[in-house]
Amino acid sequence: MRARIYQPARNVMQSGTGKTKVWYVEIVPEDGTKIDPLMGWPGQTDVHSQVKLRFDTKEAALDYARENGLDFVVIEPKKRKPNIRKNGYGDNFATNRRTVWTH
Template sequence: MKTARIYQRPKNAMQSGRARTDQWMLELESVTPQEADPLTGWNGGGDTSNQIRIGFPTLEAAKAHAEREGYAYHVVPAPERKLKLQAYADNFR
C-alpha cells in the first residue's frame, strides 16, 4: 500500500507574498529506498511515484482523493504564523 503525505504549501522564502499558500498538496512517499548510482554517485531508483505532487483547494478534497485511490496518508499540520511587529522608529533607539 502506498503512503501519501498531505501538507499545506509554505510561503515562498524569497518573496513577501503569500500566493498559493492556501493550497493543500498530496505527495506520494517512496516505497523503496534510493541507492547511489555506481557510475555517477547520484542517488536514485526505479520508483518514480515520489515525483508526483497533486494540488487541492481544501484538505478534505486531498483526503478524499487519497481514500479513493487507496493510499494510506498522514496530514502534516501547517506551521503557525509568527508576526514580527516592528516600527520604523525602533531603528533609531
C-alpha cells in the same frame, strides 16, 4: 503506498502568502535512493515518488487519498501570527506627524 498531505509554507524570501492556499498530496518513496554505480548519482526506481498532486481544499485531498486506497499522513500547517501595526507602514510618511521621524 504511503502519501503525505500538506499545505506548503510561504517563501522565506517574501512576506506574502502566495502559493500557500493549496494542498498537496505527495507520494513518499517506500525504499530509499540507490546510488548509480557508474555515475554515482542518487536515483530511484519508484516513479510514484515524482508525483505531486495539487488540490484546492484539504477535504478534496483527503477524498482523493481515500478513494485511491492511499495510507496517508496529514501535516497541518503552522499559522503565523499576524503582524498588525496601529497605523502601518504608511504612517512613516504621514504629513501630520507630531514628532520628527528619525532612524
